[in-house]
Amino acid sequence: MKISKLHPIMQLATAATLALGLGVAAQAEEGAKLIVNGEIEMVTRTAAPAYIDGLDEIISGWEFRSTETQALQMDDFDNSGMLGVDSALEAWNKVQGPEQKSCATCHGDVESMKGVRTVMPKFNEEANDLWTLEDYINNCRTERQNVEAWGYTGGSMTNMAALIAVQSRGMPMNVAIDGPAAPFWEAGKELYYARTGVLELSCASCHEQSYGLHIRADHLSQGQINGFPAYRLKNAKLNGIHARFKGCVRDTKAETYKPGGPEFHALELYVASRGNGLTVEGPSVRN
Amino acid sequence: MKRTAFLIIGATAAFAAVASADTVAPGDVAYDDYGSVAASLTGVAGDAANGEKVMVTKSLGNCVACHQVSVLDYAAFHGEIGPSLDGAGDRWTEEELRGIVANAKMTFEGTLMPAMYKVSGFIRPGDFKGKSVPNPPSILTAQQVEDVVAFLMTIKE
Numbered sequence: 001m002k003i004s005k006l007h008p009i010m011q012l013a014t015a016a017t018l019a020l021g022l023g024v025a026a027q028a029e030e031g032a033k034l035i036v037n038g039e040i041e042m043v044t045r046t047a048a049p050a051y052i053d054g055l056d057e058i059i060s061g062w063e064f065r066s067t068e069t070q071a072l073q074m075d076d077f078d079n080s081g082m083l084g085v086d087s088a089l090e091a092w093n094k095v096q097g098p099e100q101k102s103c104a105t106c107h108g109d110v111e112s113m114k115g116v117r118t119v120m121p122k123f124n125e126e127a128n129d130l131w132t133l134e135d136y137i138n139n140c141r142t143e144r145q146n147v148e149a150w151g152y153t154g155g156s157m158t159n160m161a162a163l164i165a166v167q168s169r170g171m172p173m174n175v176a177i178d179g180p181a182a183p184f185w186e187a188g189k190e191l192y193y194a195r196t197g198v199l200e201l202s203c204a205s206c207h208e209q210s211y212g213l214h215i216r217a218d219h220l221s222q223g224q225i226n227g228f229p230a231y232r233l234k235n236a237k238l239n240g241i242h243a244r245f246k247g248c249v250r251d252t253k254a255e256t257y258k259p260g261g262p263e264f265h266a267l268e269l270y271v272a273s274r275g276n277g278l279t280v281e282g283p284s285v286r287n
Numbered sequence: 288m289k290r291t292a293f294l295i296i297g298a299t300a301a302f303a304a305v306a307s308a309d310t311v312a313p314g315d316v317a318y319d320d321y322g323s324v325a326a327s328l329t330g331v332a333g334d335a336a337n338g339e340k341v342m343v344t345k346s347l348g349n350c351v352a353c354h355q356v357s358v359l360d361y362a363a364f365h366g367e368i369g370p371s372l373d374g375a376g377d378r379w380t381e382e383e384l385r386g387i388v389a390n391a392k393m394t395f396e397g398t399l400m401p402a403m404y405k406v407s408g409f410i411r412p413g414d415f416k417g418k419s420v421p422n423p424p425s426i427l428t429a430q431q432v433e434d435v436v437a438f439l440m441t442i443k444e
Contacts, residue, residue: 196410198423199401209399210368216352217364246417254410256417 034062034281037076040170046277051177054208055222060278061230064211064221065286069233072285081162081231081283084155084238088163091156097145106144110163117168117280121269123180130184130265133161134240152260153243162229162238165282172279173226175272188270191263197254203271206248223248224275225268227284238283241268310429313389313406322394323386328404328429333437341431341438348403348427348435358442368399374444384436388427403427403435 034042044060052058062070072078092103092110107113117133124131131139137160138149150157177185195202206215207223214220229238242259245267249256257263309330311317318324327333342350343362351359353368375384386393391400403426412423427435 194410198409198412198420198426200409201399201401205399213367214364215366215368216349250413250415250417253413253415253423254417255413255419 032063032070034060034070034074036074036169036281042170042279042281043172043277044279049273049276052274054204055274058224058275058278059211059222060275060281061221061224061227061286062281062284064219069285069287073281079231079283079285080236081229081238081285084159084229084231085163085166085283088156088159091160092163097147099146101145103140103145106140111167113164113167115168115171117165117282118171118174119176121184121265121272122176123184125180130181130269132241132265132268133164134260137161137164153240155237158229158238158240158243161240162283165229165280168280169282170279172277173272173275175269175276177269177273181269184266184269185273187263188266188268191267192270195252196249197252199252199254201252203248203267222274223271224278225271226275226278227281227286229282230284230286233285233287241271245271313404313425316389316404318386318390318393321383321386322390322392323380323382324389325382327433328385328389329433331430331433333430333433333435335434335437335441337431338434338436338438341427341435347431350435353400356442372439372442374442376440376442377444379439381436381440384439385432388432388435388439401426404429404432 032044034044036042042060042062044063046058048055048058062073072080076082089110095102095105104110116136120136121130121132123129124135134150134152134157137157138152141147142149150160175181192203195205203223206220211220211222225241225244228241228244230244231238240259242264245264246256246259257267311326311328316324316328317326339359341348342356343359345352350356350372351362351365353366355365355367355371355373357371357373359365379387383394387395387400389404390402391398392402406423406425409423412420414420414423
């Protein structure tokens with residue numbers, strides 16, 4: 001916040017609010033360390049990448065949740081998102097389609113997917129487009145298995161995205177933003193700072209300028225996506241990245257973009273890049 | 288040409304129902320260099336009790352989503368995005384508050400506070416369901432702005 005531009009009385013008031021806000025955040029984060037199943041050590045806080053102007057430090061959404069919600073993500077037995085992962089493992093091994101192939105027929109054990117989540121989305125040379133994990137999954141279904149594409153934000157898709165994320169848990173996010181990905185990254189950055197809707201709020205309004213503060217009952221995080229898919233207690237299922245984006249744009253009283261569409265592809269690359277260095281946590285647990 | 292005419296008729300029709308002939312349309316509000324608005328938007332004195340209701344109602348002002356206000360503590364979960372409004376009636380004049388509530392961006396450049404009495408210049412305006420609304424109504428009516436200002440004037444230390 002540019003305090004210097006404010007009315008003198010406001011400078012005082014705002015400084016007080018900021019101080020209060022930071023106090024609250026520090027309390028919630030104190031001593032919190034995310035180690036899943038007692039063995040996977042997560043990086044929930046690290047230096048921001050140099051190309052992100054608005055942040056010095058990047059912080060996982062896990063740090064902003066209540067102690068109870070945090071605990072649910074620390075053990076797979078308590079993490080309801082793992083039910084979706086289990087059902088995706090069945091789908092991974094399910095032989096189907098005219099050629100009678102499963103994912104495992106081509107890829108073998110799902111552990112072969114280790115590291116995949118960390119570089120998504122990425123530029124696909126053959127398609128000459130930016131592809132998300134969901135795009136790769138659907139491409140295998142339609143081109144290799146000859147079965148129907150899954151809905152972009154549907155349950156089967158989000159569960160499979162979670163199964164693949166699990167293979168990279170604890171590995172740092174590391175998406176490429178240069179070369180052919182650069183124009184997508186620029187477009188995503190523009191969307192991130194666009195103040196949309198009747199409320200005229202951007203992603204940055206809430207997740208860069210105001211993280212650590214409450215907006216009504218919600219404790220604002222940095223809106224990072226290293227924890228996706230996220231199991232939300234609110235709707236009791238795994239939620240994909242574009243579904244979350246859609247909800248946030250809608251809350252600015254704006255016409256949303258389409259999940260799976262070009263805008264959210266670009267935005268996903270940009271938001272993912274803001275979290276480069278944080279570890280893959282999917283499936284995370286959120287309220 | 289046609290489009291402009293349509294917009295004007297649309298806006299007039301929307302406000303005719305709730306406002307007297309004296310109501311200032313959102314596009315005609317006169318802000319001074321510091322963002323305050325001298326004249327009442329309706330000519331009708333604000334109703335502080337209704338203003339209080341507007342401030343705590345989610346679908347209306349929803350002011351408590353971002354501001355702490357001690358006298359509104361009964362409405363749970365006050366936000367921290369903006370400063371506490373305790374003492375707002377001491378810090379600001381009625382004219383200044385009218386400007387801040389109608390369009391806070393005229394007082395605080397680039398502020399996060401949404402403009403409550405504004406109908407154009409939005410990027411992808413929609414409803415709370417994510418559907419497009421090309422010509423959205425203002426968040427508050429002119430009288431609701433006056434009501435909120437009347438309530439804010441009662442918040443003294």
